[in-house]
Amino acid sequence: MSTIAERAAAAAGRTDTTTTVEPGETFTAPAAEPLPDLSGYVPREGEDWDMVPVHIAWLRVRRDIAYIGKGDAYVENGKKKYDFRGYERTVAAFGPITLKHGVSVIPHRVTPSHRDAKSGKGTPMREATTLITWRVYGPKGDFFEMESEGESLDYADKGTAKAQTIAQRVALLVGGLIPTGAPDSDESNIERGEAPVRRATSYLDEICDPHTSAGRLRQIHHELRTTRQLGALVTNEVGDEEAIGDMVVRIGRERAGGGQ
Structure with missing residues (x-):
């Protein structure tokens, strides 16, 4: 049986990047696929929203996005340092599914702060930290709120925008309880050494x-x-x-x- 996400992807001629896990099944994350093109996506005719409370609509969104894998890589000097779930991949997964269920995630209150900083090489930079209160609206117009914070460093004027996109990614992933399918961080353990004694x-x-x-x-x-x-x-x-x-x-x- 196809999921709502798969039907939405098929309607737009895309390969879906989400997976639904049935109760009792063991989930194994597949390899990350290329990001889908959402530019031409529209709901199919006859797929009206169910007029349910927002918390039910949000649960349906969570049901249809079983995981978002770490399909993006941070590369430095030609070498991959680590994998992560980027903003575009996260929004690409949430975008059509929230649209299918009549859910909107809107920034309600933005509290930014800035300070001068320097890179490791001493280059002047600007640090931006943004606390955002999000309102998640359901198809009936009711909503609940959640908060997230984003932080970024930038040489020019993009720091605030970067911090806001990070905050949005965090809100969606944490508020949606979306796993990565990757090994748990608790599988490795580093013993903390003794703190130095203050003189x-x-x-x-x-x-x-x-x-x-x-x-x-x-x-x-x-x-x-x-x-x-x-x-x-x-x-x-x-x-x-x-x-x-x-x-x-x-x-x-x-x-x-x-x-x-």
């Missing part, structure tokens, strides 16, 4: 800062005790040598006394 002298500026709260001073004392550095000798605020643990306690008491 006692690095706390001095924070301890001497009159704006450091009593709670933070207690936390510093705890961190120094945990790393067994309470007895480390440092040069205090008046130039004398003092154990840093004693210094934290003394300054904490002085500030507490001064506030009475």
Whole structure:
């Protein structure tokens, strides 16, 4: 039995890139195929939308897009670094299926931020981060909202547009719970090494800062005790040598006394 996605693709003369998995079946992802051409796609006559609530329409979209494989490759200096699911591949999969079910995904609120940055070679760049609230409308006009964030670096004026397309891709893939068919990341494991111990002298500026709260001073004392550095000798605020643990306690008491 063909899926709605397959019938839509056949109507447009395309090879479909989505697969439906029946309950109880074991799914094996096929090799990624070329992106379909959606430019001439229109719903077939007589395929009216079912007037169902938006959450039902969205579930039908999810049902018909069983997976989107990592069919795009990042290439650097002529060598492939990794595979990924790009924006065009994601939209190509969601476009006809959302149209079939009368679903629209519309940006409702866009909150951008920008800052100057540099590439690894020191080239000036512009970093764009965009938080978008999306409204997913169903055929009856009801909707639900979801949020996603995109981030990009660009040399010219395309950073915001890139960040928005990334945010849209994330919203569709995460909101649709769309797997890749690739091996799970938990199949590999890297053990984390011990974090480097912060040196006692690095706390001095924070301890001497009159704006450091009593709670933070207690936390510093705890961190120094945990790393067994309470007895480390440092040069205090008046130039004398003092154990840093004693210094934290003394300054904490002085500030507490001064506030009475």
